[in-house]
Amino acid sequence: MNIYMNDLLQQMGADAKAASRLLAIASAADKNRALDCMAAALLSQQDVILAANRLDMENAEKAGIKPSLLDRLSLSSSRIEAMADGVRQVAALGDPIGEIPQGSLRPNGLRIQKTRVPLGVVGIIYEARPNVTSDAAALCLKAGNAVILRGGKEALNSNIAIAVALRQGLTSAGLPDDSVQLIEDSSRETAAQMMRLREYIDVLIPRGGAGLIRAVVENSTIPVIQTGVGNCHIYIDKDADAQMAVSIAVNAKASRPSVCNAAETLLIHKSAAPTMLPLISSGLKEAGVDLRGCSTTMAILNDADIKPASDADWETEYLDYIMAVRVVDSIDQAVEHITRYGSGHSECIVTDSHSATEQFTSRVDAAAVYVNASTRFTDGGEFGMGAEIGISTQKLHARGPMGLRELTTFKYVVYGNGQIR
Numbered sequence: 001m002n003i004y005m006n007d008l009l010q011q012m013g014a015d016a017k018a019a020s021r022l023l024a025i026a027s028a029a030d031k032n033r034a035l036d037c038m039a040a041a042l043l044s045q046q047d048v049i050l051a052a053n054r055l056d057m058e059n060a061e062k063a064g065i066k067p068s069l070l071d072r073l074s075l076s077s078s079r080i081e082a083m084a085d086g087v088r089q090v091a092a093l094g095d096p097i098g099e100i101p102q103g104s105l106r107p108n109g110l111r112i113q114k115t116r117v118p119l120g121v122v123g124i125i126y127e128a129r130p131n132v133t134s135d136a137a138a139l140c141l142k143a144g145n146a147v148i149l150r151g152g153k154e155a156l157n158s159n160i161a162i163a164v165a166l167r168q169g170l171t172s173a174g175l176p177d178d179s180v181q182l183i184e185d186s187s188r189e190t191a192a193q194m195m196r197l198r199e200y201i202d203v204l205i206p207r208g209g210a211g212l213i214r215a216v217v218e219n220s221t222i223p224v225i226q227t228g229v230g231n232c233h234i235y236i237d238k239d240a241d242a243q244m245a246v247s248i249a250v251n252a253k254a255s256r257p258s259v260c261n262a263a264e265t266l267l268i269h270k271s272a273a274p275t276m277l278p279l280i281s282s283g284l285k286e287a288g289v290d291l292r293g294c295s296t297t298m299a300i301l302n303d304a305d306i307k308p309a310s311d312a313d314w315e316t317e318y319l320d321y322i323m324a325v326r327v328v329d330s331i332d333q334a335v336e337h338i339t340r341y342g343s344g345h346s347e348c349i350v351t352d353s354h355s356a357t358e359q360f361t362s363r364v365d366a367a368a369v370y371v372n373a374s375t376r377f378t379d380g381g382e383f384g385m386g387a388e389i390g391i392s393t394q395k396l397h398a399r400g401p402m403g404l405r406e407l408t409t410f411k412y413v414v415y416g417n418g419q420i421r
Contacts, residue, residue, distance in 0.1 A: 089381075160182060195221065
């Protein structure tokens with residue numbers, strides 16, 4: 001064990017806990033002023049952030065990282081402006097802290113108020129997406145939480161530059177800069193040590209691939225909110241509109257394949273497949289998508305470029321221009337496939353049938369279930385939450401896009417006038 005790094009993490013945890021106590025009582029105006037200063041600092045430090053990102057991009061290209069993941073890593077002036085806009089959008093959202101969603105007056109005169117409060121200190125372990133650094137910091141701050149960030153090695157230089165700017169913004173606004181801290185050691189050993197900071201970190205959120213999430217869930221002593229893995233499906237029903245089916249399938253797969261709400265598998269009813277599958281295949285191929293098909297798919301398309309799908313293809317989150325295709329006998333078989341291989345993220349049915357819609361939405365178990373719309377809408381901004389910290393695929397505390405309210409918990413404040421039990 002790296003004793004020095006463990007001591008450093010312990011100090012970061014203590015500093016974050018101290019900062020969280022101040023944030024818990026900070027006014028909405030104070031937090032919003034800090035967020036505005038953080039957004040301004042991102043823009044004023046743009047040249048430094050871009051220089052750091054160029055170094056990360058050069059290292060990633062030398063390491064042979066695939067293009068779809070390079071897109072996640074890359075920053076530009078417009079992307080930094082979007083990051084700053086995202087921080088300002090969080091500032092414009094209502095402050096959830098202090099909300100009283102429920103209250104009651106007991107027969108003995110006790111007045112009970114369920115009151116929304118911060119979680120405390122949030123730990124986030126994430127991979128090569130530097131925009132997560134600013135999104136997570138902004139959301140945690142607005143919800144009254146301190147945050148300890150640990151990004152992937154691919155984006156280390158970018159994350160450091162972004163974190164420095166955010167901390168400068170906090171200082172200028174008069175809030176503790178330890179409200180946002182970044183672990184600059186990206187080794188697995190450090191990540192493992194972070195997962196054991198239960199004394200300081202109240203909840204741990206992993207954002208990344210299946211391997212990262214599994215490692216955190218299996219090794220953390222801190223409560224974990226699982227996010228991110230998106231083995232999402234588009235099911236084309238026998239009563240689907242062909243033009244809509246093509247549009248949704250192509251958008252869900254190809255508009256940005258490197259994100260968790262992109263579709264990975266296309267399921268199509270056997271009655272619709274002979275006419276609709278060639279149209280969908282043509283649209284996907286035009287968008288640069290390679291297909292992996294079941295035997296029926298390959299027979300219908302008769303395309304030498306399509307590779308046969310294996311069992312591994314049904315369970316793979318490609319995050320790339322690849323899509324698995326299966327012809328199913330019925331909606332029952334489609335639901336069975338999704339139940340077996342889906343990750344509980346986002347699932348879609350394309351149909352004009354009310355009966356099929358009711359069956360699909362009631363039987364498919366996922367954070368978001370779509371009817372005649374792309375899975376790409378599973379996003380905090382698209383759901384009207386502002387920025388998001390991730391997509392929760394579990395069922396406790398938070399499910400689906402995690403905005404401000406999902407970064408809070410409750411306390412019961414009880415008012416009496418001398419009652420005893």
